[in-house]
Structures are given as C-alpha cells and as structure tokens.
Amino acid sequence: MNHATTPEHLQLDLTWQEPIPQPGVAAAMALMESGKLHRYGETGAKPGEAASLEADFAAEMGMPYCIAMNSCGSAMFAALRCSGVRPGDMVLSNCFTLAPVPGAIAHAGAVPVLVDVTEDLLIDLDDLRAKAQASGAKTLLLSHMRGHICNMDALSAVCAEFGIRLIEDCAHTMGAGWNGKASGTWGIAGCFSLQSYKHANSGEGGLLVTHDADLAAQAVLLSGSYMLYASHVARPGPEVFERWKYHTPNFSLRxxxxxxxxARAQLGAVLKDRCARWNQRYAWLHDALMDAPHIRLPLRPPQEQFVGSSLQFSLVGMDRAQMQAAIAACARSGVHIKWFGADEPVGFTSVWQHWRYFGQAQSLPRAEAVLGGLCDLRLPLSLTQTDCETIGQIIRRAVHAAQTSG
Ligand SMILES: Cc1ncc(COP(=O)(O)O)c(C=O)c1O
Structure with missing residues (x-):
C-alpha cells in the first residue's frame, strides 16, 4: 500500500478503483483498433461485445433475457415503461435510495409513493402494505439501497397480496441474494449498474434482466436497437418483437x-472474488465499530447474502451539531463520511426532501429520524485490515470527542 495508516491521519483514497482486468483491457484495445464501437452493424452475424455481455450476464443470473443500457437509471426507466407504467401512474418505492431511482420514476412520468425505512435500513413492510392499500399502486420499484436486502419472502407475499409488479434496483446488489436466490431475480425485472463505484465497473452502464418476453422485447426496442434486434442473443423470439415493433418508441439508451x-471481464470468478474481498473488509470495519458507544450498526440476518462494498452506521444519542462535529473530525483525519442528515444534497447523496420536482415532500417521520443520523462509507478493495482498524479508531475517537464536548 502506498498510504500511511496512523490513527492520527489516514492517507487513502476512499474512491480507489480496481483496475480493469487485463482481458477487458485487451478486448477494449482490439475494439478501438477495429473502430466497431457501436453495437449494431447492418450485416455480419457474429455477436459483438454488447450482445455477448447480455448473454454472459443472463447466463450468470439464470435468466433468459438481458438488455444492456447506458445506465441503471435507464434500465429502471425501461423496466417501468415496458411493464406498463404510464404517465400519471403511481409507483411505490423506498424513500431510502439515491436520486436515479426517483429520477427513473420521473422519467416514466409516474408519481412516487414513498415507503418508510426501518432502523436496519430496509423498506418497512408494514408501511408498504398500508401504502399499497391506500394508493392502489400496482408497481414497486424496490431499491436495495447500499446493498441492504429486506426479507424477500415477506416482501414477495405483500406483492402477491396486492397484485404488485416488483422491479428491483440492484445497483448495489450485483453478486448478492436473499436465502440463496439472486438479487434481481425476484420480480419481473432486475436492474444493475456498471457505474464506476459499483461491483463491475465500465464507467457507465446498466443491465436489465427479466424472464418476461414482452418486457424484454420492448426494452430491446426502447433501448434503441432500430430494427436490428435480431443481433441480440439473450432475447425473445422474433414473434414477440412483431407484437411490439410498431408500438415502442426508440429512446436511444443502448x-x-x-x-x-x-464489463464482461468483470463477471464470473472476478465478481465472486471481489464480493468475498468486500465482505472481508466489511467484517473488519464492522468489528472495529461493533461495541462503540453512540454508534449503531444495522442488523443483518444470515439469509441476507449481501456484498459489503460500503458500510453504514447510525449516530445515536447525539444532536445534529455533535454529529456534524464528529463527521468533520473524521474528515480532518482523512476519513470522508457521507451523511444522510445533511440539510443540502452533497456529492452523490440526497434524500427524499430534496427531490422537489415531485412537489411537496411526503411526510416520513421514521425516515427523518433514521436518515438524520445515518453515515455511509465506501469500502475500496485496497483497504487492508490495518486500514479498517484505523478507520474504526478514527471514527470512535471523533464520535467520543463530539459527544463529550457537546
Ligand atoms: C441505489 C442506486 N440505484 C440506482 C443507481 C443508478 O445507477 P446509474 O448511475 O448506473 O444510473 C444508483 C447510482 O448511483 C444508486 O446508487
């Protein structure tokens, strides 16, 4: 490692990324030399990299269809639209998520019905039931925000009870699952991100998986395949496209x-290896914070096969000024923590009160309390055990100092 790990000041880059594996670099170089960057050619039958990525990911997920897009936000929009959501429809979604999720709902012209969050950072299933009943919404865009996966068996039962179509936002759950079933395979569609800070990094990108042939054909057309959809591999048969080709606009999201x-070079064994290393780092930092006063770590049941690429903890028994002081002290020591309690949206982080394009923010008293104290740290794979212990010490010291001085 090229950074010091003293308790006083940690010099490391929490935005560090793994390099692209060599086969990916070689494939990208070959492509650039060929100039064939656009996925569609009018002639030539050999599947290109985009079609091959779709086939590889579909196989990895055990799903028949996969559509590659330019972002997970686009994939979520496509999943909403191609599952029948139309402007003015209501869509249930977690209040604890990031801006691309409400953004996808806005893109579809739909109206969000936000569901509260538990103190373990999961969608509140009692609130989901109450809001499904009150709103009559028939679609749930479930965000596994920061990789926290709720009891999917219980959630599926609520969806079945109310006839709700489930779309999963798996931006933070590639490689994860609940009770042995992969995240992204529970509903009618699963949407994954390939943005740099996700589990496979192509800079930007999204993957939509589904077992629904009509949804898949529409998504292929909508993504901007012109009439070249036959060059997709993980796609339904031509008769399904016949049903949709005159009725699906091209949104050019391919x-x-x-x-x-x-991205192709980061699936399979590479992804598995990364997930194991993230979980090791999560365990190291979790252990370093576990018994710290004023810090609460979310409980995670054994059925949740999460990927610990980031860690969240709540500051408890502290007022806002003390929280701010603790976070500022961590930053001075080189540990930059994201805080969901900030008044203003900062960096990648915003909360539902900031999404004012929907009008008046919905009242979510529990979310206000839970997110008010919620801290968030990315766990780059470059962290060593000593780094994680040092980060733990820095946070503990900063919280202690803020708490006792306040
Ligand atoms: C929870 C969550 N969902 C969805 C997305 C959307 O991913 P993309 O940036 O690929 O649109 C993000 C991106 O940061 C995210 O954090």
Missing amino acids: MSNLPAAL
Missing part, C-alpha cells in the same frame, strides 16, 4: 461495445 467489453 450500451456501446466499449463499456460492454470492460
């Missing part, structure tokens, strides 16, 4: 071959 070449 992926090009270059990010696909980078």
Whole structure:
C-alpha cells in the first residue's frame, strides 16, 4: 500500500478503483483498433461485445433475457415503461435510495409513493402494505439501497397480496441474494449498474434482466436497437418483437461495445472474488465499530447474502451539531463520511426532501429520524485490515470527542 495508516491521519483514497482486468483491457484495445464501437452493424452475424455481455450476464443470473443500457437509471426507466407504467401512474418505492431511482420514476412520468425505512435500513413492510392499500399502486420499484436486502419472502407475499409488479434496483446488489436466490431475480425485472463505484465497473452502464418476453422485447426496442434486434442473443423470439415493433418508441439508451467489453471481464470468478474481498473488509470495519458507544450498526440476518462494498452506521444519542462535529473530525483525519442528515444534497447523496420536482415532500417521520443520523462509507478493495482498524479508531475517537464536548 502506498498510504500511511496512523490513527492520527489516514492517507487513502476512499474512491480507489480496481483496475480493469487485463482481458477487458485487451478486448477494449482490439475494439478501438477495429473502430466497431457501436453495437449494431447492418450485416455480419457474429455477436459483438454488447450482445455477448447480455448473454454472459443472463447466463450468470439464470435468466433468459438481458438488455444492456447506458445506465441503471435507464434500465429502471425501461423496466417501468415496458411493464406498463404510464404517465400519471403511481409507483411505490423506498424513500431510502439515491436520486436515479426517483429520477427513473420521473422519467416514466409516474408519481412516487414513498415507503418508510426501518432502523436496519430496509423498506418497512408494514408501511408498504398500508401504502399499497391506500394508493392502489400496482408497481414497486424496490431499491436495495447500499446493498441492504429486506426479507424477500415477506416482501414477495405483500406483492402477491396486492397484485404488485416488483422491479428491483440492484445497483448495489450485483453478486448478492436473499436465502440463496439472486438479487434481481425476484420480480419481473432486475436492474444493475456498471457505474464506476459499483461491483463491475465500465464507467457507465446498466443491465436489465427479466424472464418476461414482452418486457424484454420492448426494452430491446426502447433501448434503441432500430430494427436490428435480431443481433441480440439473450432475447425473445422474433414473434414477440412483431407484437411490439410498431408500438415502442426508440429512446436511444443502448450500451456501446466499449463499456460492454470492460464489463464482461468483470463477471464470473472476478465478481465472486471481489464480493468475498468486500465482505472481508466489511467484517473488519464492522468489528472495529461493533461495541462503540453512540454508534449503531444495522442488523443483518444470515439469509441476507449481501456484498459489503460500503458500510453504514447510525449516530445515536447525539444532536445534529455533535454529529456534524464528529463527521468533520473524521474528515480532518482523512476519513470522508457521507451523511444522510445533511440539510443540502452533497456529492452523490440526497434524500427524499430534496427531490422537489415531485412537489411537496411526503411526510416520513421514521425516515427523518433514521436518515438524520445515518453515515455511509465506501469500502475500496485496497483497504487492508490495518486500514479498517484505523478507520474504526478514527471514527470512535471523533464520535467520543463530539459527544463529550457537546
Ligand atoms: C441505489 C442506486 N440505484 C440506482 C443507481 C443508478 O445507477 P446509474 O448511475 O448506473 O444510473 C444508483 C447510482 O448511483 C444508486 O446508487
């Protein structure tokens, strides 16, 4: 490691990324030399990198269909639209998520019905039931925010009870699952991100998986396949496209071959290895914070096969000024923590009160309390055990100092 790990000041980059594996670099170089970056050619039958990525990911997920897009936000929009959501429809979604999720709902012209969050950062199933009943909404865009996966058996039962179609936002759960079933395979569609800070990194990109042939054909057309959809591999048969080709607009949200070449080299064994290393780092930092006063770590049941690429903890028994002081002290020591309690949206982090394009923010008293104290740290794979212990010490010291001085 090229950074010091003293308790006083940690010099490391929490935005550090793993390099692209060599086969991905080689495939990208070959593509650039060929100039064939656009995924569609009018002639030539050999599947390109984008079609091959779709086939590889579909096989990995055990799903028949996969559509590559330019982002997970686009994939979520496509899943909403192609499952029948139309402007003015209501869509249930977690209040604890990031801006691309409400953004996808806005893109579809739909109206969000936000569901409260538990102190373990999961969608509140009692609130989901109450809001499904009150709103009559028939779609749930479930965000496994920061990789926290609720009891999917219980959630599926609520969806079945109210006839709700489930779309999963798996931006933080590639490689994860609940009770042995992969995240992204529970509903009618699963949407994954390939943005740099996700589990496979192509800079930008999204993957939609589904077992619904009509949804898949519409998503292929909508992503911008012109009438070249036959060059997709993980797609339904031509008769399904016949049903949709005159009725689906082209939104030009497709992926090009270059990010696909980078992403393909990060699936399979590479992804598995990364997930295991993230979980090791999560365990190290979790242990370093476990018994710290004023810090609460979310409880995670054994059925939740999460990928610990980030860690969240709540500051408890502290007022806002003390929280701010603790976070500022951590930053001075080189540990930059994201805080969901900030008044203003900062960096990647915003909360539901900031999404004012929907009008008046919905009242979510529990979310206000839970997110008010919620802290968030990315766990780059470059962290060593000593780094994690040092980060733990820095946070504990900063919280103690803020708490006793306040
Ligand atoms: C929870 C969550 N969902 C969805 C997305 C959307 O991913 P993308 O940036 O690929 O649109 C993000 C991106 O940061 C995210 O954090």
